[in-house]
Amino acid sequence: MAEAMIEFQSVTKQYQGGQPAVDGLSMSIDKGSITVFVGPSGCGKTTSLRMINRMVEPTSGTITVAGKDVSNEPAAQLRRSMGYVMQSSGLMPHRSVLDNIATVPRLNGVSRAAARKRAEELLDVVGLASTLGKRYPSQLSGGQQQRVGVARALAADPPVLLMDEPFSAVDPVVRDELQQELLRLQRELAKTIVFVTHDIDEATVLGDKVAVFAVGGKLAQYAAPEEILRAPANDFVASFVGRDRGFRHLSFNAADAVRIHPVKTVEAPELAAGNSEWAVVVDAGSRPLGWASPRDGAGLIPGGSLFRRGDSLRRALDAALSSPAGMGVVVDEHGRLVGVLKADEVLALIEETRHKREDAT
Amino acid sequence: MSDIFTDTFAWLTDPDHWSGSGGIATRLLEHLEYSGLVLLIAAAIAVPVGLFIGHTGHGRVAAVAFAGALRALPTLGLLVLFALLAGSGLMPPVWALVILTVPPLLAGTYAGISSVDPTVVDAARAMGMTELQVLFRVELPNGLQVMFGGIRTAVLQVIATVSVVAYLPLGGLGRYLFDGLVLQDFPRMLGGSLLIAALAIAVDLVLAVAERIFLPHGLSIDSRGGHKAAGDLAAAAPAGAAVQGGTA
Ligand SMILES: Nc1ncnc2c1ncn2[C@@H]1O[C@H](COP(=O)(O)OP(=O)(O)OP(=O)(O)O)[C@@H](O)[C@H]1O
Ligand SMILES: [Mg+2]
Numbered sequence: 001m002a003e004a005m006i007e008f009q010s011v012t013k014q015y016q017g018g019q020p021a022v023d024g025l026s027m028s029i030d031k032g033s034i035t036v037f038v039g040p041s042g043c044g045k046t047t048s049l050r051m052i053n054r055m056v057e058p059t060s061g062t063i064t065v066a067g068k069d070v071s072n073e074p075a076a077q078l079r080r081s082m083g084y085v086m087q088s089s090g091l092m093p094h095r096s097v098l099d100n101i102a103t104v105p106r107l108n109g110v111s112r113a114a115a116r117k118r119a120e121e122l123l124d125v126v127g128l129a130s131t132l133g134k135r136y137p138s139q140l141s142g143g144q145q146q147r148v149g150v151a152r153a154l155a156a157d158p159p160v161l162l163m164d165e166p167f168s169a170v171d172p173v174v175r176d177e178l179q180q181e182l183l184r185l186q187r188e189l190a191k192t193i194v195f196v197t198h199d200i201d202e203a204t205v206l207g208d209k210v211a212v213f214a215v216g217g218k219l220a221q222y223a224a225p226e227e228i229l230r231a232p233a234n235d236f237v238a239s240f241v242g243r244d245r246g247f248r249h250l251s252f253n254a255a256d257a258v259r260i261h262p263v264k265t266v267e268a269p270e271l272a273a274g275n276s277e278w279a280v281v282v283d284a285g286s287r288p289l290g291w292a293s294p295r296d297g298a299g300l301i302p303g304g305s306l307f308r309r310g311d312s313l314r315r316a317l318d319a320a321l322s323s324p325a326g327m328g329v330v331v332d333e334h335g336r337l338v339g340v341l342k343a344d345e346v347l348a349l350i351e352e353t354r355h356k357r358e359d360a361t
Numbered sequence: 362m363s364d365i366f367t368d369t370f371a372w373l374t375d376p377d378h379w380s381g382s383g384g385i386a387t388r389l390l391e392h393l394e395y396s397g398l399v400l401l402i403a404a405a406i407a408v409p410v411g412l413f414i415g416h417t418g419h420g421r422v423a424a425v426a427f428a429g430a431l432r433a434l435p436t437l438g439l440l441v442l443f444a445l446l447a448g449s450g451l452m453p454p455v456w457a458l459v460i461l462t463v464p465p466l467l468a469g470t471y472a473g474i475s476s477v478d479p480t481v482v483d484a485a486r487a488m489g490m491t492e493l494q495v496l497f498r499v500e501l502p503n504g505l506q507v508m509f510g511g512i513r514t515a516v517l518q519v520i521a522t523v524s525v526v527a528y529l530p531l532g533g534l535g536r537y538l539f540d541g542l543v544l545q546d547f548p549r550m551l552g553g554s555l556l557i558a559a560l561a562i563a564v565d566l567v568l569a570v571a572e573r574i575f576l577p578h579g580l581s582i583d584s585r586g587g588h589k590a591a592g593d594l595a596a597a598a599p600a601g602a603a604v605q606g607g608t609a
C-alpha cells in the first residue's frame with residue numbers, strides 16, 4: 001500500500017447560496033504518484049484542488065498534507081511549498097520568462113543570481129530553448145507558456161504539484177506532447193501530483209489513480225484507470241467514461257504476443273510497379289515512409305499509425321485498421337521497419353486476453 | 362483683429378514682463394508650486410484608497426458614488442466657500458482644489474489596479490505571494506499604464522483650475538487672467554492663458570516620458586516582438602525577442 005501524502009477528511013465546501021460544491025469528500029492521495037480528478041463541468045474538481053493549497057477554505061472538514069493540517073500553516077508559506085499550474089498560464093506579463101520561473105525561489109529569499117540560474121536549468125527541463133528566457137510571456141505560444149507555467153511550479157522543487165486543466169487550452173498534438181513530457185518528468189522527479197481534467201482520455205493516460213467526481217464533489221469511483229475502464233462502479237461512471245471505453249481499455253494490455261510477419265519492402269514507390277502485393281516504402285535507414293499499392297503502380301500512399309514494439313493492443317489495433325494495406329506497420333525503438341501485423345490476428349489476441357481475464361476473476 | 366495677436370506676442374516677448382515679483386517667471390513658479398502642493402496632498406489621499414479598493418474590491422460602490430458627488434461641485438463656489446469659512450492664506454484654496462482632484466486620481470488608481478488580468482493575480486497568490494506582494498509586485502506594475510492615464514488627466518485638470526486661486530487673490534498664472542479682465546488688457550489675458558496651456562502641455566510631456574521610463578518593459582511589447590505603441594521611442598527590443606518563434 002502506497003504512503004498517503006494528501007488526505008481529505010469529510011471536507012465540505014459551500015459557497016454562498018445553493019448546493020455544496022464539495023460535499024463530505026474523504027480521500028487519500030498517494031505520495032509520489034499522479035492522481036487525476038476527472039468529472040463533468042461544475043462537479044467541484046477545481047474547488048477540491050484549491051482547498052489543498054488554501055486558495056479556497058473548506059466550510060468544514062480537514063485536509064492534511066504530509067500529516068499536517070493545512071489550516072494550521074500560514075497560507076502564503078503553504079502555497080510556496082506546492083507548485084500550481086492552471087489552464088491559462090497566469091504568467092506575469094511584466095516579467096521575463098526567467099523571472100517568472102524564478103518567482104517562488106525569490107519569494108523564499110534565494111538570491112536573484114541563484115534563482116535565475118535555477119530558472120535556466122528549468123527551461124531545459126521543460127524542453128524550452130534557453131534563448132526564450134529573455135522573452136516576455138506575450139511573445140510565447142500557448143504551448144510554450146504552459147511549459148513555462150510547469151517550470152515555474154517546479155522552481156522551488158516542491159513535493160506537491162497541483163495542476164488544474166493545464167493542457168486543455170492547447171491543440172491536441174501539443175497536448176499529447178505535454179502529457180508525454182509530464183510523464184517523463186514524473187519518472188525522474190516522483191512528485192505527488194494532483195491533476196484536474198474533464199478529459200477521460202487524459203485521465204487514463206496520466207493517472208496512476210483516477211478519481212471520478214459526480215456533481216457536488218461526490219467521489220463516484222476512485223481506482224486505477226484500468227479498473228475504471230474495465231469495471232465502472234455505477235451507471236454514472238460508465239456513461240462518463242463513454243462509448244469508447246472498450247477501445248480505451250486496450251491501452252492497458254500489452255500486444256507482445258501478436259505475430260509479426262515479414263513484408264516486402266522497396267526503396268522507391270516506382271520499384272513496386274508490376275508487383276502483385278502491397279509493399280512498404282522505406283528510406284535508406286529502413287524507416288517506413290508509406291505504402292506502394294500493387295494496383296496503382298507508382299505512387300507513395302501515406303501509411304497509418306505505426307506500432308512500436310512494446311506498445312499496447314490499442315496501438316496494434318489502430319495500426320492495423322488505419323493502414324491502407326490492412327496490415328499495421330511495426331517498427332523498433334529506432335523507428336526501423338520490423339514487419340507487419342494483421343487485423344484479424346490482433347482481434348484474436350484481444351479475444352484471447354478477454355478469456356484470460358474472465359478465467360482469472 | 363490681428364492687433365490682439367501682435368499685441369499678445371509683444372506682451373509675451375517683452376523682457377520686462379518676465380522678471381520681477383509679478384513677472385512671468387515668478388508666476389510660473391507659483392503656479393507650479395500650487396499645483397504640486399494640491400497634487401501631493403490629493404495623491405496622498407487618493408492613491409492609497411484607490412489601491413485598497415482596487416486590490417480588495419471593498420468599498421467600490423461607495424467610492425464611485427462619493428467621487429461622482431465630489432466631481433459635481435462647482436470649482437469657484439467651493440473655493441470661495443473655503444476662503445470664507447477658513448479665512449485667507451494659501452491653504453483654504455489648496456484644500457478646495459484637493460477635494461476636486463481626489464476623484465479623478467482615485468478613479469484612475471482604482472481602474473488601473475482592477476484592469477489587471479484576474480488570472481494573473483490568482484496565479485501570483487497561488488505561488489505564495491502575500492497580499493502586499495500581490496499588490497506591489499503584480500497589480501501595481503501591471504496596472505501602471507491605466508493608472509498613468511488617470512494621473513495625467515488629474516494633473517492637467519489641476520494646472521488648469523489652479524488659475525482660479527488668483528481670484529482670492531493669490532499668485533499663479535491666473536493673475537494675468539483676472540488682472541487683464543479688470544484692466545481690460547486683453548493681450549495680457551490671452552498671454553496668460555497661452556502660458557497656462559503651454560505649461561500644461563510641457564508637464565504632460567514630462568509625464569509621458571516618465572511613463573515610458575517607469576512602465577515595465579514587458580508591457581510595452583506586443584506579442585511576437587513588435588512594440589505596442591505606435592511611434593514608441595523605447596530603444597531595442599530585448600535580445601532574442603525578434604528571433605525564431607519555434608520551440609526547441
Ligand atoms: N467563487 C465561487 N463562488 C460561488 N460558487 C462557486 C465559486 N467557485 C465555484 N463555484 C461553484 O461550485 C461548483 C463547483 O465548481 P468548480 O469550479 O469546483 O467545478 P469544476 O469541477 O472545476 O468545473 P470545470 O470542469 O467547469 O472547471 C460549481 O457549481 C460552481 O458554480
Ligand atoms: Mg475547474
